[in-house]
Amino acid sequence: MAIQLFMPTFDVEGCLKEIRECLEKGWTGLGWKTVELENEWKNYTKLPHCAHYVNSATAGLNLAIDCLKDYYGWDADSEVISTPLTFISTNHAILLSDLKVVFADVNDTACLDPKSVEDHITDKTKAVCFVGIGGNTGDYEEIEKICKKYDLKLILDAAHLAGTRLNGEIVGGGCRRNRVFFSSCQKSAYS
Ligand SMILES: Cc1ncc(COP(=O)(O)O)c(C=O)c1O
Numbered sequence: 001m002a003i004q005l006f007m008p009t010f011d012v013e014g015c016l017k018e019i020r021e022c023l024e025k026g027w028t029g030l031g032w033k034t035v036e037l038e039n040e041w042k043n044y045t046k047l048p049h050c051a052h053y054v055n056s057a058t059a060g061l062n063l064a065i066d067c068l069k070d071y072y073g074w075d076a077d078s079e080v081i082s083t084p085l086t087f088i089s090t091n092h093a094i095l096l097s098d099l100k101v102v103f104a105d106v107n108d109t110a111c112l113d114p115k116s117v118e119d120h121i122t123d124k125t126k127a128v129c130f131v132g133i134g135g136n137t138g139d140y141e142e143i144e145k146i147c148k149k150y151d152l153k154l155i156l157d158a159a160h161l162a163g164t165r166l167n168g169e170i171v172g173g174g175c176r177r178n179r180v181f182f183s184s185c186q187k188s189a190y191s
Pocket of ligand 1: 055056057058059086089090131157159160
C-alpha cells in the first residue's frame with residue numbers, strides 16, 4: 001500500500017513560459033533570467049543576503065558549511081548535529097566538508113528534537129543542521145534558542161521550505177539577528 005505524505009504543486013504554465021523565453025532566445029546558462037529570479041526571490045523572502053543561486057540544495061548546503069568551516073577555522077574533529085532522516089544530501093554535505101556528523105533524534109514533527117539535540121552537544125560541537133522536512137518547521141524556534149545558548153551555528157537545510165512561513169516570516173529570516181546560515185531552498189515540497 002502506498003501512502004502519499006506530501007503533494008507538490010507547481011505553476012506549470014508560469015514555469016513553461018519562463019523556460020520558453022530562455023529557449024527562444026537561445027540562452028540556457030547563467031544570465032539575465034538567473035538575475036531576475038534571484039531578485040524576485042530576494043524580494044519575496046525579504047532575506048537580504050539570499051540572492052545567490054546555486055544549482056541544487058546540496059551545493060547550497062556544501063557552500064554554507066564550507067564557508068562556516070573556513071571562516072571559523074573548524075578542524076576535522078568538529079561536530080555538526082544533524083538529523084538521521086534525510087541522510088543522503090544533508091549529511092553527505094557535512095562529510096564532504098570533512099566534519100563529523102552526530103545524529104540527534106527527531107520527534108513527532110519528523111524534525112530535530114530539541115531535547116535530543118541538547119543531549120548530543122559536546123565541546124566539539126560547532127553547529128546544528130536543521131531540516132524542515134516536508135515544509136514543516138517542527139521545533140525550529142527551540143533549536144534556535146539552543147544554538148544561541150551554546151553559541152552554535154545553525155545551518156538550515158531549507159530544501160523543502162520554499163515559501164514556508166513561521167510567525168508570518170520566511171523561515172531563516174533571523175539570519176541577521178541570530179547568524180543563521182542556510183542552504184538553497186528551491187523546492188516547494190518533498191515528493
Ligand atoms: C532535506 C533535503 N536536503 C537536501 C536535498 C538535496 O536537494 P538537491 O537534489 O537539490 O541537491 C534534498 C533532496 O531531496 C532533501 O530532501
